[in-house]
Amino acid sequence: MTLLVPRGETVGIIGRNGAGKSTLLQILCGTLSPTKGTVRIRGRFAALLELGAGFNPDFSGRENVYLSASLLGLTHAEVDQSLDKIIEFADIGEFIDRPVKTYSSGMYVRLAFSVAIHTEPDVLIIDEALSVGDIRFQIKCLARIEQIRARGATVLFVSHSLEQVKRFCQTAIWLEQGQVKLHGEASFVADRFRDYELGRLAPPSGEANLVAEKSPAKRDSVPAHIERTTMSTDMLAPFEPLTVEIEYAVNDDMIDGLLLGVAIKGLDGQHIFGPNTHLEQIDIPASRGTHGITYHIPSMPLLTGTYRIDVGLFTDKGLVCLDYLSSVNEFTVAAPYFSEGLVYISHEWRVHGR
Structure with a gap:
């Protein structure tokens, strides 16, 4: 493959497991x-590849800060200047002076990430490292990456979250069996990859999975979660209204950039429509407590079929998922007349004289 990544660009790297994403990053890093x-x-580069790579398990966290930073090109004096900030960002308390072999995976990634980003890199390479930390730490990390990116650094970002790639990256590279299958604008590449995967993995008719995805963590441990959703009806005709009532709870005092999204999908998983409150510039309550949102479709354009609704709660403009319920509701559109296709498109016929 041949790639040229300009200075200051944020590039997402996507693909199936085994496509070569991690191998590419390891080659870039020289491992x-x-x-x-x-x-x-x-320029100087920093990488988060394997969790805790470069750490000596018998050394304390503090000793490993100096060890890891030296591998990234920092002098002892430079680490001295940044040490307090590194420890504060990692937020592992008294464990900083304990052997890292006693750390949880979350503590490992906190310290490793903190060291990497405080090297002030010109190129930052991240391989799924953020998936290990908790949601609050993900939010903090992404804010820090934004600062690094704002000063002109280049970011290479491997993620299985297509939404993160679409919202965080300017361009994306889709790898397939070690080859570049597509390279271009991030949303375009991510959507093409999603469509490809849906076609490859679509279950036979009538065998779609009805199990809803729940929060990745216990609900009281996340900043916000979805309490419940209800629909005005589960059976309607084309052009009739549909209303979805969504109730969510905020568990922190205040969350910046909270947004709610709704996705309508076919039984085969095909994404039909997916608005969210951020894209439509609607502010939703983010203070501690329970809040309600109404999503209303005044005239359903879908034709005969059964459809499913996903509801998601995000922060940081959609970069971090706080809660996501897949196939939480299902509705059927029954047309009283013959129709072909998925949606009704307004049109008219004109017959010209011969």
């Missing part, structure tokens, strides 16, 4: 040698 060809990186 693997390419079979042939060359890699050139201009």
